[in-house]
Amino acid sequence: xxxxxxxxxxxxxxxxxxxxxxxxxxxxxxxxxxxxxxxxxxxxxxxxxxxxxxxxxxxxxxxxxxxxxxxxxxxxxxxxxxxxxxxxxxxxxxxxxxxxxxxxxxxxxxxxxxxxxxxxxxxxxxxxxxxxxxxxxxxxxxxxxxxxxxxxxxxxxxxxxxxxxxxxxxxxxxxxxxxxxxxxxxxxxxxxxxxxxxxxxxxxxxxxxxxxxxxxx
Numbered sequence: 122x123x124x125x126x127x128x129x130x131x132x133x134x135x136x137x138x139x140x141x142x143x144x145x146x147x148x149x150x151x152x153x154x155x156x157x158x159x160x161x162x163x164x165x166x167x168x169x170x171x172x173x174x175x176x177x178x179x180x181x182x183x184x185x186x187x188x189x190x191x192x193x194x195x196x197x198x199x200x201x202x203x204x205x206x207x208x209x210x211x212x213x214x215x216x217x218x219x220x221x222x223x224x225x226x227x228x229x230x231x232x233x234x235x236x237x238x239x240x241x242x243x244x245x246x247x248x249x250x251x252x253x254x255x256x257x258x259x260x261x262x263x264x265x266x267x268x269x270x271x272x273x274x275x276x277x278x279x280x281x282x283x284x285x286x287x288x289x290x291x292x293x294x295x296x297x298x299x300x301x302x303x304x305x306x307x308x309x310x311x312x313x314x315x316x317x318x319x320x321x322x323x324x325x326x327x328x329x330x331x332x333x334x335x336x337x338x
Contacts, residue, residue: 125229127252132225136281139222141194146217153322157295162189190291196281217311222303232293238265239287258283305333
């Protein structure tokens with residue numbers, strides 16, 4: 122309990138209020154239908170999801186030991202990965218995206234790993250559990266990539282943002298949407314899509330669905 126309390130207190134001190142996960146429209150259907158964000162390993166085995174499953178990332182060989190975890194970001198999405206997913210892997214002109222926001226209290230759940238940068242940067246990523254590992258995500262300087270590059274906190278940077286926007290929260294297995302606090306979309310058309318899905322899946326928590334294009338930057 123001490124560790125959980127320390128994590129919650131630290132997140133509160135930094136002003137962290139939400140943990141984010143981006144997904145395609147089809148992915149959102151699956152999440153609403155199953156009541157959880159499932160890890161990649163669990164998506165393919167689900168009898169409902171496997172018919173509409175299209176992974177955000179086409180190739181997970183670089184972090185194949187971590188595919189039974191849900192990839193999340195603290196306070197702002199990993200814009201680099203979202204850009205690749207939207208503009209390269211799912212660039213069909215039809216795929217739309219949503220960002221799910223979960224209460225920051227999930228950071229204290231058991232089995233979570235924190236990574237200072239993209240989990241695939243094996244040469245420099247710092248990965249661990251507990252309060253000290255979480256603090257590393259907000260260090261003054263964080264190494265990232267493959268060539269000794271570093272991300273440094275800049276003046277005016279929100280304290281709730283991780284030093285490297287590619288820092289990850291790796292949530293084991295599946296994350297229940299009972300902890301969902303909001304859904305963000307790019308525009309009014311996507312807003313209508315989500316509201317329509319909420320009518321189809323009445324058991325989904327009735328959280329605010331908001332047009333926030335800035336969330337996707």
